[in-house]
Amino acid sequence: MPTFFEAKQLVTPGELLAEGDYQAGENAYVEAGKIYASRIGLADLENKKVNVVALRAFYVPKVGDIVIGAVTEVGFNGWTIDIKAPYSAMLRASDVLSRPFKPQNDELSQVLDTGDLIVAKVASYDRAHDPQLTVGEPGLGKITRGQIMRVTPTKIPRVIGRKGSMISMIKQETGCQIILGLNGVILVTGKTPEDEELAMAAIKKIEDESHTTGLTDRITQLLKEEKAKREANKQ
């Protein structure tokens, strides 16, 4: 009952990973007792479970996920939101207004118009229904300032780091507020555009080098160097 890969080996779809007493984890599937990869990524074994950390994937909604999306359509009793997923999401007017909603009294486009960006939580989603969003929690709602950037959704855990070490370090070093949408959209809000640029550069670097070790240290170094450079320019 062998495995056919080294730890963190780059595998392509269809590559045979293991045979026999193993379980197929993420981005792997079983066919006739053999486990194959289904996406390009890095193979990993974790307690008899064969995972492939995908290098390229799209976001699939999950209940409870925080996502960042854009309003694409204002409807009669809600909005259609593009959350960069295979399905577009719905946000109901009654959820936003938090009071009985009457179509004759309320003009929805005055609350949220097409093109507006929102931070929201996936309230419900299954195979048969498009995702429903909610903004009825602190920290959620319309985005009024800051900058938006996109990364591959699979890289979000790397941006967070172990127990949030990476993201809290970036927040601390740049003084920016960062909201990570699990759909790969990131909101960076800082005191100055320069702070935001710096945080975004750091996140971009994490995305490009996500599969290397010692990344946190290198990011810290990058941020410190950039900050020192800026200090020098000021003088």
Added chain:
Amino acid sequence: MSEKHEKLIDKKGIRLDGRKADELRPLKLEVGVLPNADGSAYIEHGKNKILVGVFGPREVHPKHLSRPDRMVLKCRYHMAPFSVPERKSPAPSRREVELGKVIKESLEPALFPELYPRTGIDVYVEVLQADGGTRCASITAAALAIADSGIPMRDLVVACAAGKVEDTVVLDLYDAEDKLGAADVPVAYMPNLNAVTLLQMDGILTPDEFEKAVNMAMEGCKKIYAMQKEALKTKYMTVKEETKEEVEE
């Protein structure tokens, strides 16, 4: 093509373009060439030049084409007006519609359509230059583009043709051999699962010749499969190597 009848294969068994009977044309594969598409690939197979872009999974338009239990695959095969010596009308011809269907059906077994119900993926195949065997080259490139877009796949699909030219079974026919030869057998194949997803025949072969042609085409597929995997890995390897160098500095 010259007017007078030339031998397609000489006495030494060398073909008109200098290849041996079981030799492939030179092949070049590249992944991720179109930033605007979710996934893309480019193939140069002999004189064939084909570009493939993939979008999805996304909502299907028109809506009635979506299926409540699965993802649908749409394929458009299109030849550019300048892809052949005589200008080809850019309007979709009967042949192009058929090839779109053939490519779709040979890629479908590699996907997991049940995972993303009510969605669709679009595969756009653009033939920039054609020299025989474009359906096979298109399938090879389309499989790469789908893998590049991050859509889960059972295996990459590879395609290659074999056929008969002047009583000899040969691999990977090009335009002249295709037109003047006796038969053409395109095969699409998933090497790891050992499953054939497309098998066509144009012309007449004896059962023995047919078997030989299919086996030859499958051998060709395996060779292309190795290059296909290499091309896919190359795109993601470069990132890895760049960062390695940085660390060493």
